[in-house]
Amino acid sequence: MAATRKAKKLPNDGAKNGWYEALPAPPPAHSAEGTVTVDWAVVGAGICGLTVARQLGELRPSDSIALIDAERVGYGTSGRNAGFLLKGHSHGGEKDMELGKRNDRLCAAGVEHIHDIVMRHQIQCDWSDWGRIYVASGAPGETHLDRLAHGLEGIGTTYTEVDRDGMEAVTGTRFYSRGIRADGTALVQPAALMRGLGATLPPNVELYEDSPVSEIHSGDGFRLICPEGEIAARQVVLANHVFAEELGVARGRVVPVSLFASLTRPLKEDELKLVGGGGEFGLLPSSPNGSTVRLTRDRRILMRNTLIYGRAKQFDESELAAARVNHHEGIRRRWPDLADIELDGTWGGTLGFTRNGGVVFGEMAPGLHAVMTTDAAPLTRGAIAGKLLADQLCGIDSPLLQDMLALPKAARLPPDPFLRFIVNRRIRKAESSEAGEL
Numbered sequence: 001m002a003a004t005r006k007a008k009k010l011p012n013d014g015a016k017n018g019w020y021e022a023l024p025a026p027p028p029a030h031s032a033e034g035t036v037t038v039d040w041a042v043v044g045a046g047i048c049g050l051t052v053a054r055q056l057g058e059l060r061p062s063d064s065i066a067l068i069d070a071e072r073v074g075y076g077t078s079g080r081n082a083g084f085l086l087k088g089h090s091h092g093g094e095k096d097m098e099l100g101k102r103n104d105r106l107c108a109a110g111v112e113h114i115h116d117i118v119m120r121h122q123i124q125c126d127w128s129d130w131g132r133i134y135v136a137s138g139a140p141g142e143t144h145l146d147r148l149a150h151g152l153e154g155i156g157t158t159y160t161e162v163d164r165d166g167m168e169a170v171t172g173t174r175f176y177s178r179g180i181r182a183d184g185t186a187l188v189q190p191a192a193l194m195r196g197l198g199a200t201l202p203p204n205v206e207l208y209e210d211s212p213v214s215e216i217h218s219g220d221g222f223r224l225i226c227p228e229g230e231i232a233a234r235q236v237v238l239a240n241h242v243f244a245e246e247l248g249v250a251r252g253r254v255v256p257v258s259l260f261a262s263l264t265r266p267l268k269e270d271e272l273k274l275v276g277g278g279g280e281f282g283l284l285p286s287s288p289n290g291s292t293v294r295l296t297r298d299r300r301i302l303m304r305n306t307l308i309y310g311r312a313k314q315f316d317e318s319e320l321a322a323a324r325v326n327h328h329e330g331i332r333r334r335w336p337d338l339a340d341i342e343l344d345g346t347w348g349g350t351l352g353f354t355r356n357g358g359v360v361f362g363e364m365a366p367g368l369h370a371v372m373t374t375d376a377a378p379l380t381r382g383a384i385a386g387k388l389l390a391d392q393l394c395g396i397d398s399p400l401l402q403d404m405l406a407l408p409k410a411a412r413l414p415p416d417p418f419l420r421f422i423v424n425r426r427i428r429k430a431e432s433s434e435a436g437e438l
């Protein structure tokens with residue numbers, strides 16, 4: 001049956017992504033022009049789209065695949081995050097540890113899959129196996145930390161306790177009262193990783209950037225409408241994350257939440273002793289109101305905190321200014337001598353959560369498929385979900401695909417304004433009761 005899906009909103013990430021700005025300027029974008037006919041069209045070149053298109057290209061060398069993004073590869077959320085490729089990750093709140101273990105197997109496979117590609121193509125993305133420390137700075141954070149430890153034990157991930165002195169040895173600050181260190185996580189420069197993935201796609205995958213898909217017409221196949229052209233495809237995969245709802249997929253099943261991050265300028269030699277000496281590190285907050293903090297390979301501090309309900313999927317200057325204040329405050333509390341350090345960029349990104357640890361994966365309508373990464377460890381679960389969707393489309397089964405298919409479907413959520421109210425109330429509660437963790 002003929003149908004048209006029209007997007008009311010398209011990506012407009014606005015504020016500069018500091019990771020992306022640290023890279024050399026890319027070659028000019030190749031955008032969709034005129035009419036292009038392909039076997040498969042994949043919408044969205046974040047981690048999910050890049051992995052689904054790569055795997056389709058490798059499994060079906062004689063098929064043609066168009067991978068289409070509204071922006072440049074690496075500029076969107078997959079390139080503007082904190083760069084933790086997580087495995088053995090658990091928020092500790094899981095009632096069903098079997099679900100936790102399944103997710104863990106998927107995440108572990110996701111890290112391996114990305115690592116494989118990075119090694120095979122020598123992608124320069126500052127890959128590091130440093131791992132991560134979950135941190136707390138006071139009693140509220142420590143309660144979360146205990147739950148996290150319980151969750152890690154439940155999924156069989158080993159960890160070691162780090163006390164205040166141990167935290168100071170790593171970070172140079174006595175801000176943290178306690179941490180737990182779990183290996184099996186890689187740290188990357190996310191924009192460099194995404195750009196590298198985009199630059200090393202199989203030859204039968206054509207990447208179209210700066211090409212927002214505003215409409216999809218279906219009938220006898222699909223027609224995807226971009227500003228300067230259209231793409232005709234037999235089958236479509238939507239890998240455009242929280243923008244899938246704009247094209248009528250997963251509506252009312254994914255909570256959009258926006259997070260903000262800043263990168264400082266590179267620290268000077270004499271400043272490095274304040275942050276533990278200059279060796280890189282990656283800290284994940286145990287509290288929802290806490291800050292993700294990294295000292296990067298190029299010696300910048302990454303500070304990630306501040307949550308807002310993200311239905312707008314873009315940010316105005318007042319939201320960015322509020323995040324900037326919180327990022328400076330986070331730095332001041334940890335390293336007072338760096339309180340006024342210049343930030344090279346502050347930006348936001350929107351990601352999806354579900355109510356039930358559920359997934360959006362598989363065929364949504366005849367010939368129209370979707371893959372979206374949600375909840376914990378989205379980069380690694382997204383990488384493997386993309387690969388597994390391509391496997392499924394090509395008829396390849398595996399125990400991992402069965403793990404993926406056994407995850408619950410994302411459950412229905414209350415509509416706005418109720419959802420907005422509930423999410424905002426939770427955020428405000430965490431902000432007030434766990435203010436010290438920021």
Ligand SMILES: Cc1cc2nc3c(=O)[nH]c(=O)nc-3n(C[C@H](O)[C@H](O)[C@H](O)COP(=O)(O)OP(=O)(O)OC[C@H]3O[C@@H](n4cnc5c(N)ncnc54)[C@H](O)[C@@H]3O)c2cc1C
Pocket residue numbers: 007010011043044045046047048049068069070071076077078079080081082083084085086211212213214239240241242243244258259260261304348349350351352371372373374376377378379380382
């Ligand atoms: C500040 C921050 C820190 C984070 N830290 C981490 C972390 O350390 N580890 C982790 O695992 N996750 C982290 N995340 C979450 C993670 O980055 C995302 O969940 C993940 O990147 C989503 O991947 P994706 O491929 O599903 O979507 P995206 O990366 O959002 O990719 C979707 C792509 O689709 C494109 N698109 C959308 N609509 C259209 C359209 N109509 N036409 C064409 N293209 C379209 C967009 O431009 C975008 O490039 C963080 C997120 C933020 C914001």
